[in-house]
Amino acid sequence: MNSRIEQDSMGPLQVPADALYQAQTQRAVQNFQLHPATMPAPFIRALLLIKQAAARANQQLGLLSAPQANAIATAVDQQLQNLDLKQFPVSLYQTGSGTSSNMNANEVLATLATHILSQNSNEKIHPNDHVNLGQSSNDTIPTAIHVSASLAIVLELLPALTQLQHAIARLSAEQGAILKTGRTHLMDAMPVRFSQVFGGWLAQLSHAENHLRQQLTGLQQLAQGGTAVGTGVNAHPQFAALCCAELSKTTGLSFTPSDNFFFSLSSQDVAVACSGALKTLAVALLKIANDLRWMNSGPLAGLAEIELPALQPGSSIMPGKVNPVIPEAVAMACAQVIGHDTAITIAGQSGNFELNVMLPLVANNLLDSISLLAGSCSSLAMQAITGLKIRQDTAAAALARNPILVTALNPIIGYEQAAKIAKMAYSQQRPVLDVALEQTSLSEAELRVLLDPARLADPGS
Numbered sequence: 499m500n501s502r503i504e505q506d507s508m509g510p511l512q513v514p515a516d517a518l519y520q521a522q523t524q525r526a527v528q529n530f531q532l533h534p535a536t537m538p539a540p541f542i543r544a545l546l547l548i549k550q551a552a553a554r555a556n557q558q559l560g561l562l563s564a565p566q567a568n569a570i571a572t573a574v575d576q577q578l579q580n581l582d583l584k585q586f587p588v589s590l591y592q593t594g595s596g597t598s599s600n601m602n603a604n605e606v607l608a609t610l611a612t613h614i615l616s617q618n619s620n621e622k623i624h625p626n627d628h629v630n631l632g633q634s635s636n637d638t639i640p641t642a643i644h645v646s647a648s649l650a651i652v653l654e655l656l657p658a659l660t661q662l663q664h665a666i667a668r669l670s671a672e673q674g675a676i677l678k679t680g681r682t683h684l685m686d687a688m689p690v691r692f693s694q695v696f697g698g699w700l701a702q703l704s705h706a707e708n709h710l711r712q713q714l715t716g717l718q719q720l721a722q723g724g725t726a727v728g729t730g731v732n733a734h735p736q737f738a739a740l741c742c743a744e745l746s747k748t749t750g751l752s753f754t755p756s757d758n759f760f761f762s763l764s765s766q767d768v769a770v771a772c773s774g775a776l777k778t779l780a781v782a783l784l785k786i787a788n789d790l791r792w793m794n795s796g797p798l799a800g801l802a803e804i805e806l807p808a809l810q811p812g813s814s815i816m817p818g819k820v821n822p823v824i825p826e827a828v829a830m831a832c833a834q835v836i837g838h839d840t841a842i843t844i845a846g847q848s849g850n851f852e853l854n855v856m857l858p859l860v861a862n863n864l865l866d867s868i869s870l871l872a873g874s875c876s877s878l879a880m881q882a883i884t885g886l887k888i889r890q891d892t893a894a895a896a897l898a899r900n901p902i903l904v905t906a907l908n909p910i911i912g913y914e915q916a917a918k919i920a921k922m923a924y925s926q927q928r929p930v931l932d933v934a935l936e937q938t939s940l941s942e943a944e945l946r947v948l949l950d951p952a953r954l955a956d957p958g959s
Contacts, residue, residue: 538861
């Protein structure tokens with residue numbers, strides 16, 4: 499391997515010749531080899547945006563010259579336009595503050611900015627003195643978690659969630675009037691319309707969306723400016739506000755300095771709450787996915803109330819078998835989100851004195867959860883809900899045999915007599931109307947009105 503010698507405060511070190519990073523990044527690569535996973539791309543992009551905002555803020559404060567700040571900002575633009583993840587090789591499982599990732603970004607940008615300046619001068623950009631000016635890993639990494647999560651939720655997850663809600667609403671408008679047997683405990687219950695089932699899903703998704711949107715307020719309050727322990731040492735008093743203003747200008751979101759930097763450095767309570775909201779959405783999607791699987795089951799020995807789009811052969815040995823692959827994939831994604839939430843909860847407890855020391859894990863899991871849920875919403879919308887067909891004949895046949903319809907007679911004949919009729923109808927495999935006609939004094943016309951599934955599905959209408 500071709501290499502060059504780089505120097506840091508611990509001495510000289512060999513670094514790959516084509517690497518934009520310098521000695522501190524290389525030390526991290528050598529030290530942290532627990533797992534090949536590296537920090538996710540959305541986190542790296544957010545970190546670069548913070549460095550750009552910091553450079554512009556420091557220029558406004560007169561702490562960086564215009565050429566220095568412009569060189570750093572241009573270096574960020576170059577990486578954002580063509581992010582080279584090979585230049586960000588630090589393991590996810592690194593020092594808990596994320597210092598190595600912060601220095602990785604500082605070094606890459608210092609190298610690029612120095613090269614940009616070299617066209618007009620011999621000045622060098624230093625990773626710490628210039629790129630990291632007014633910052634610490636201890637405030638920058640928590641800030642990158644908030645910025646990356648905010649962007650991912652606003653630009654990725656919420657649009658995908660809206661897409662799923664629209665797909666369900668369209669399906670409900672087109673086919674929702676069809677009646678089916680309701681189920682509690684997986685057992686036959688009173689009739690419902692498909693629109694009522696779909697409406698329940700939509701209410702779940704709306705609840706999850708509202709919960710998610712509430713998290714954005716906390717996520718958009720940033721730790722940047724607290725520096726090492728929350729006191730703001732080595733940062734200009736106006737740096738935090740200017741940095742947030744620059745980030746807001748670049749991203750289109752409204753970032754502000756945290757009300758309490760000690761809170762923002764020592765805890766990850768906002769991330770824990772955000773993860774809880776993501777878990778809530780995962781639980782809703784898991785419910786919907788499992789409803790789809792059950793209603794699609796069969797097609798002969800199951801419920802067979804709906805037919806999901808056939809996407810691929812379902813078996814390597816059983817010809818003609820087709821499986822509900824998208825709901826199954828979504829269920830696995832949701833399980834992973836729930837697992838991520840547990841890990842984030844444990845990480846949130848690791849705020850020792852003035853710093854949480856599981857920041858890289860929080861960043862990775864939060865962003866992976868957002869990505870998994872966005873993909874799940876889009877997949878359900880496009881590959882399961884769109885193209886779903888309700889099997890009205892199967893639903894109607896099951897409903898006609900449902901002895902639980904006798905519940906409508908409770909106020910007239912009493913629970914005990916109604917239970918007797920239901921059991922008889924079930925054991926004799928006869929329609930409940932026929933049995934009720936024999937066992938009560940009610941006329942057929944009265945029974946047809948009382949046992950009408952449409953009336954029972956809309957008792958208040």
